[in-house]
Amino acid sequence: MRVVFIGAGNLATRLSLAMSRAGMEILQVYSRTAARAEALAGKLGCVWTDALDAVSPDADLYLFALKDTALREVIAGMRPNGGLWAHTAGSMPLSVFAGATERYGVMYPLQTFSVEREVDFKRIPFFLEASSAREEALLKKVAGTLSDDVRPLSSEKRKYLHLAAVFACNFTNHMYALAERILRERGIPGEVLLPLIDETAAKVHELSPERAQTGPAVRYDRNVIDKHLALLRDPDVRDLYERISANIYNLKSEI
Amino acid sequence: MRVVFIGAGNLATRLSLAMSRAGMEILQVYSRTAARAEALAGKLGCVWTDALDAVSPDADLYLFALKDTALREVIAGMRPNGGLWAHTAGSMPLSVFAGATERYGVMYPLQTFSVEREVDFKRIPFFLEASSAREEALLKKVAGTLSDDVRPLSSEKRKYLHLAAVFACNFTNHMYALAERILRERGIPGEVLLPLIDETAAKVHELSPERAQTGPAVRYDRNVIDKHLALLRDPDVRDLYERISANIYNLKSEI
Numbered sequence: 001m002r003v004v005f006i007g008a009g010n011l012a013t014r015l016s017l018a019m020s021r022a023g024m025e026i027l028q029v030y031s032r033t034a035a036r037a038e039a040l041a042g043k044l045g046c047v048w049t050d051a052l053d054a055v056s057p058d059a060d061l062y063l064f065a066l067k068d069t070a071l072r073e074v075i076a077g078m079r080p081n082g083g084l085w086a087h088t089a090g091s092m093p094l095s096v097f098a099g100a101t102e103r104y105g106v107m108y109p110l111q112t113f114s115v116e117r118e119v120d121f122k123r124i125p126f127f128l129e130a131s132s133a134r135e136e137a138l139l140k141k142v143a144g145t146l147s148d149d150v151r152p153l154s155s156e157k158r159k160y161l162h163l164a165a166v167f168a169c170n171f172t173n174h175m176y177a178l179a180e181r182i183l184r185e186r187g188i189p190g191e192v193l194l195p196l197i198d199e200t201a202a203k204v205h206e207l208s209p210e211r212a213q214t215g216p217a218v219r220y221d222r223n224v225i226d227k228h229l230a231l232l233r234d235p236d237v238r239d240l241y242e243r244i245s246a247n248i249y250n251l252k253s254e255i
Numbered sequence: 256m257r258v259v260f261i262g263a264g265n266l267a268t269r270l271s272l273a274m275s276r277a278g279m280e281i282l283q284v285y286s287r288t289a290a291r292a293e294a295l296a297g298k299l300g301c302v303w304t305d306a307l308d309a310v311s312p313d314a315d316l317y318l319f320a321l322k323d324t325a326l327r328e329v330i331a332g333m334r335p336n337g338g339l340w341a342h343t344a345g346s347m348p349l350s351v352f353a354g355a356t357e358r359y360g361v362m363y364p365l366q367t368f369s370v371e372r373e374v375d376f377k378r379i380p381f382f383l384e385a386s387s388a389r390e391e392a393l394l395k396k397v398a399g400t401l402s403d404d405v406r407p408l409s410s411e412k413r414k415y416l417h418l419a420a421v422f423a424c425n426f427t428n429h430m431y432a433l434a435e436r437i438l439r440e441r442g443i444p445g446e447v448l449l450p451l452i453d454e455t456a457a458k459v460h461e462l463s464p465e466r467a468q469t470g471p472a473v474r475y476d477r478n479v480i481d482k483h484l485a486l487l488r489d490p491d492v493r494d495l496y497e498r499i500s501a502n503i504y505n506l507k508s509e510i
Contacts, residue, residue, distance in 0.1 A: 010469060069478050091479050110451055112469050117461060123450045149450075153443075160441045163483045166496075168434035168448045169455045170470035172427045174503045177464035179423035181506075186415045188408075193423045194460060195378045195404075196365055200424045201456035205449060206372060209432035214265060214367050215425035223323050224346050228418045236502055241421075243498070247491055248429045251436075 001142065004056055004083075005029045006074060007065035008040040008048075010113040011088055015065065018121045020044055022145045028056050032070070057081040061142065063107070068092055075100045084135055090162025093155035094129045105130030105139045108158055109147070112169045121146040127153035127161065178237060210251065217245035218252055256397065259311055259338075260284045261329060262320035263291040265368040266343055268298070270320065273376045275299055277400045283311050287325070312336040316397065318362070323347050330355045339390055345417025348410035349384045360385030360394050363413055364402070367424045376401040382408035382416065433492060465506065472500035473507055 001024045005016045008031035020026050026044045031037035034050040041048035049055060055062075055078065064087040066074055071092055075085075078100065085097055086105040097104035106129040111119060126143035128150060130136035136152065143150045153161065176197060180190035203212045216224035225245055232238040256279045260271045263286035275281050281299045286292035289305040296303035304310060310317075310333065319342040321329055326347055330340075333355065340352055341360040352359035361384040366374060381398035383405060385391035391407065398405045408416065431452060435445035458467045471479035480500055487493040 067474065067476060069476065091482055110447060112451060112455055112458065112467075114458070114462065114467060114469065117458060117467075119454055125447045125450065149447075151447075157441050157443060159482070159486060160437055161443060161447070162479075163486050164434040164437040164443075164448065165451055166470055166472070166483060167430045167437070169451050170468065170472055170503065171430045171496075171499050172452070172455050173459070173464050173468050174472075174499055174506070175422045175426045175430065176459050177468070177506060178502075179419040180464055182415055182419040182422070186412050188412060188416060188419075190463075192365060192380045192404075192406075192416070193419065195380065196367060196420055196424050197427070197456050197459060199367055199374055200427050201452050203367065203369070203372060204428070204431050204452060207369065208445075209428050209435055212367075212369060213425065213428050213432070214369065215421055217421070217425055217429075219322065221322060221324070224417075227346055227414070228421060231414060231418050236498070236505070240495075240498060240502060241426075243491070243495060244426050244429055247433075247495060248425065250491070251429070251432060 001025065001061060002027050002059045003061045003063060004059040005040070005063050005065065006055070006078075007031060007063075007070075008033070008036040009065065009067075010115050011109070012063070012065035013040055013043070013115045014113040014117075014119060015063065015088065015109065016040065016044055018146055019142070024142070024145070027059050030055050032074075052077045053079060055079070057083075059083045061086065061138070063088060072096060084130075084138055086130075086139060090165060091159050094131070095155070097131070103131060103135050105135045106155070106158070107139050107143055108153075108161075109143075110161065110165055112173075122148055125149040125151060127151055127158055129153060129155060129158070178240075213248065213252070217248035220249045256280065256316060257282050257314045258316045258318060259314040260295070260318050260320065261310070261333075262286060262318075262325075263288070263295040263303075264320065264322075265370050266364070267318070267320035268295055268370045269368040269372075269374060270318065270343065270364065271295065271299055273401055274397070279397070279400070282314050285310050287329075307332045308334060310334070312338075314338045316341065316393070318343060327351060339385075339393055341385075341394060345420065346414050349386070350410070352386070358386060358390050360390045361410070361413070362394050362398055363408075363416075364398075365416065365420055367428075377403055380404040380406060382406055382413055384408060384410060384413070433495075468503065468507070472503035475504050 029037050029041045029048040037048035062085045084103045086107045108127040109124045111124045128139045284292050284296045284303040292303035317340045339358045341362045363382040364379045366379045383394045
């Protein structure tokens with residue numbers, strides 16, 4: 001399996017390194033930013049380019065790991081070839097490839113990736129979609145080499161999966177950031193939060209998030225809520241505290 | 256060490272069971288709700304009461320694990336005795352005991368507790384404060400039997416610690432709940448989020464939350480943000496999505 005990576009960001013970096021380690025041959029890395037292409041190619045020991053018309057036509061698989069806005073442009077600028085083109089984006093439909101090439105698909109790994117952090121691919125769910133059963137089978141082989149959890153999913157449903165991931169990951173991480181900032185301002189080391197952060201995540205393996213919920217909002221302990229609001233000086237963060245607390249209480253009332 | 260528990264909720268349950276296992280003798284459980292007192296006393300193999308004037312005067316330590324609003328009332332209703340009285344509340348000051356008894360303190364474990372889930376106390380940070388060095392030493396001995404992480408902390412700072420915990424735990428858990436609800440409405444099993452939830456928590460052991468952040472908000476990818484807003488039908492949740500995204504982007508600009 002010879003692979004060209006179109007993109008050299010967080011996801012491209014982690015995925016290409018995992019594929020390389022799993023025995024797939026990464027032929028080339030393309031990025032519009034030469035420095036990024038070069039950095040990733042250096043890790044992979046392959047060639048790189050920042051010119052779309054210099055992308056090798058000889059690969060079996062072209063993996064597009066790009067921002068949504070860049071994806072359309074780059075697809076439009078690629079020369080047709082005989083390989084399978086697949087993107088890795090949660091919120092872009094399969095049809096973004098229609099008209100540009102014959103063989104295409106989507107291979108969406110539900111995970112947060114950073115260039116500097118290794119992740120265990122075995123547990124990452126991969127969601128696949130393709131222009132034909134043959135292309136889906138090929139993507140299944142690739143994803144199945146990396147992960148034990150590979151599932152088909154339509155573009156329509158994948159949009160919601162990506163939306164849910166923003167809540168479960170990006171917004172969650174922002175709650176960590178706000179918590180750490182509150183402590184930092186008082187000279188308390190942020191790492192005291194780690195056992196709480198770990199347990200909050202571990203808990204939802206056993207209990208649903210609704211059942212796992214604790215704290216002043218779910219009890220609607222207005223006394224504590226008002227005290228907390230008075231401690232928050234940033235009006236945007238105070239507003240978030242108020243609205244998230246109300247939403248926690250409302251969700252509970254719905255159950 | 257003979258202990259009376261005042262309260263029989265999530266925290267009282269997990270803490271009393273951990274203390275009992277560590278060799279401390281739980282003499283009695285008090286709760287205003289007889290059924291709860293009885294349930295916890297049953298687990299501990301001790302007696303219980305729902306009458307404050309029937310609380311045993313013979314314990315070394317009285318641990319108050321109650322809602323903030325109940326705490327003041329219950330302290331006012333307790334008969335004075337020679338034991339050390341300590342509460343476990345993040346947002347109540349040490350001074351809540353002043354005038355009611357001579358020997359008092361605070362032993363605040365930074366963790367989320369549910370009656371039905373065991374937690375590993377060894378890693379839970381305990382924050383202590385007391386009316387004298389002697390009382391603090393006694394609480395340190397108790398907390399140190401349970402945990403490897405015991406620190407002194409003033410009432411003033413503890414308020415902020417509790418506020419930070421609401422973000423890192425309760426609000427985080429609510430993000431999980433909203434994510435799961437989005438999937439449930441589309442027939443996608445919520446457990447596909449677990450590896451993402453785990454990695455999001457694990458990541459901040461290595462990278463600060465600011466560095467760990469990924470996704471459309473931190474890139475300010477308006478294209479994805481607008482698509483996501485269009486998918487959210489609940490106006491309160493749509494509003495949260497918009498405000499949290501803006502706050503993620505603003506926090507990044509500040510750094």
